[in-house]
Amino acid sequence: MKNTIEQLVIIGSGPAGYTAAIYAGRAQLQPIVFEGFAAGGLPGGQLMTTTEVENYPGFAEGIQGPQLMKEMRQQAIRWGAKLVTDDVVKVDFSHRPFSIATDDLEVKTQAVIICTGATARRLHIPGEDKFWNNGISACAICDGTNPLFKDVEIAVVGGGDSAAEEALYLTKYASKVHLLVRSDRLRASKIMQQRVLNHAKIQVHWQALPIEANGDDVLQSVKIQSQAAGTITELKVGGLFYAIGHTPNTQLFQDSLDLDDKGYIKTIGKSTATNIAGVWAAGDVQDHIYRQAITAAGTGCMAALEAERWLAEIH
Ligand SMILES: Cc1cc2nc3c(=O)[nH]c(=O)nc-3n(C[C@H](O)[C@H](O)[C@H](O)COP(=O)(O)OP(=O)(O)OC[C@H]3O[C@@H](n4cnc5c(N)ncnc54)[C@H](O)[C@@H]3O)c2cc1C
Numbered sequence: 001m002k003n004t005i006e007q008l009v010i011i012g013s014g015p016a017g018y019t020a021a022i023y024a025g026r027a028q029l030q031p032i033v034f035e036g037f038a039a040g041g042l043p044g045g046q047l048m049t050t051t052e053v054e055n056y057p058g059f060a061e062g063i064q065g066p067q068l069m070k071e072m073r074q075q076a077i078r079w080g081a082k083l084v085t086d087d088v089v090k091v092d093f094s095h096r097p098f099s100i101a102t103d104d105l106e107v108k109t110q111a112v113i114i115c116t117g118a119t120a121r122r123l124h125i126p127g128e129d130k131f132w133n134n135g136i137s138a139c140a141i142c143d144g145t146n147p148l149f150k151d152v153e154i155a156v157v158g159g160g161d162s163a164a165e166e167a168l169y170l171t172k173y174a175s176k177v178h179l180l181v182r183s184d185r186l187r188a189s190k191i192m193q194q195r196v197l198n199h200a201k202i203q204v205h206w207q208a209l210p211i212e213a214n215g216d217d218v219l220q221s222v223k224i225q226s227q228a229a230g231t232i233t234e235l236k237v238g239g240l241f242y243a244i245g246h247t248p249n250t251q252l253f254q255d256s257l258d259l260d261d262k263g264y265i266k267t268i269g270k271s272t273a274t275n276i277a278g279v280w281a282a283g284d285v286q287d288h289i290y291r292q293a294i295t296a297a298g299t300g301c302m303a304a305l306e307a308e309r310w311l312a313e314i315h
Helices: 015-026 045-049 065-078 161-170 190-197 293-314
Strands: 005-011 032-034 082-084 090-092 098-101 106-114 118-120 153-157 176-180 202-205 208-215 219-226 232-236 239-242 246-248 279-281
Touching: 005 015, 005 098, 005 293, 015 032, 015 045, 015 065, 015 106, 015 293, 045 065, 065 082, 106 293, 153 161, 153 232, 161 176, 161 190, 161 239, 176 208, 190 202, 219 239, 279 293
Parallel strands: 005 032, 005 106, 032 082, 106 279, 153 176, 153 239, 176 202
Antiparallel strands: 090 098, 098 106, 118 246, 208 219, 219 232
């Protein structure tokens, strides 16, 4: 790879990256995919850290996250994607061909699709690792229908629009939703605040911080510290949903691409184009609204089609 100029490099191996690779591969661009290590040393992105995926179309009975990603990876390989299981540590978009480097390898390329995703913020409290995916979740839309949460009391942590949305969404399944807000007010929009505060199934706990998750095989309770009084209480809940934000994986690009105030890559209009011609962004790295596998895959497809057309024009 060292002395040649590639057509297309894709950075990231979640649904966005592999979908872009499948489309670009079928367009005979022979994309290089830098898969990264982020999900516990495995390629495949965030879905490698979950169990059942119930809402990805095409799997009526659901599919395990790692299996879905294995299938996408195989499909990308089948269409000629060349996979490099390593993290990109440096990019140079100042002139074309662009340069993309890992610790061991530098690749020159005409075009780049960035699909480095985002990471859900965690609280790092005792018990969190034990109950992650087994009572604790960072995605109500993904996990709310899990039988674990049906007709039991659950808690949502956060005070912004996402927390309000998740709390409201979870009222459809849980018997009661405790919203744990760190400060003494909600940051959510006025309309969301009203919906939350007027909902019969939601109880807001002000200045409340979860400090420990407990249970046997599954989550059974969460210790809450009152920020005002310093007192600790135990809340009996079968679920704890984090809605405390995501961090987009954009550190690598902060000097070269336009990012929004939350650090997500800005894309132009309805396209996946960034402010640099020849660089596109797809998936959660440019989306703090939907954050779903299907939307990531959809924008990965868009980015590959846009890159294919652009490459045809410059040649
Ligand atoms: C626990 C959990 C459960 C979920 N369940 C569902 C669900 O049921 N249904 C649903 O639709 N969505 C679900 N989601 C959300 C879904 O996983 C994401 O929306 C989707 O994975 C985003 O895809 P992506 O391709 O944008 O990025 P990601 O999946 O985040 O993948 C990003 C990739 O980029 C790589 N990367 C990062 N930095 C670098 C670098 N410097 N160099 C190389 N590679 C790099 C990472 O290693 C990773 O492979 C869930 C998320 C979580 C965390």
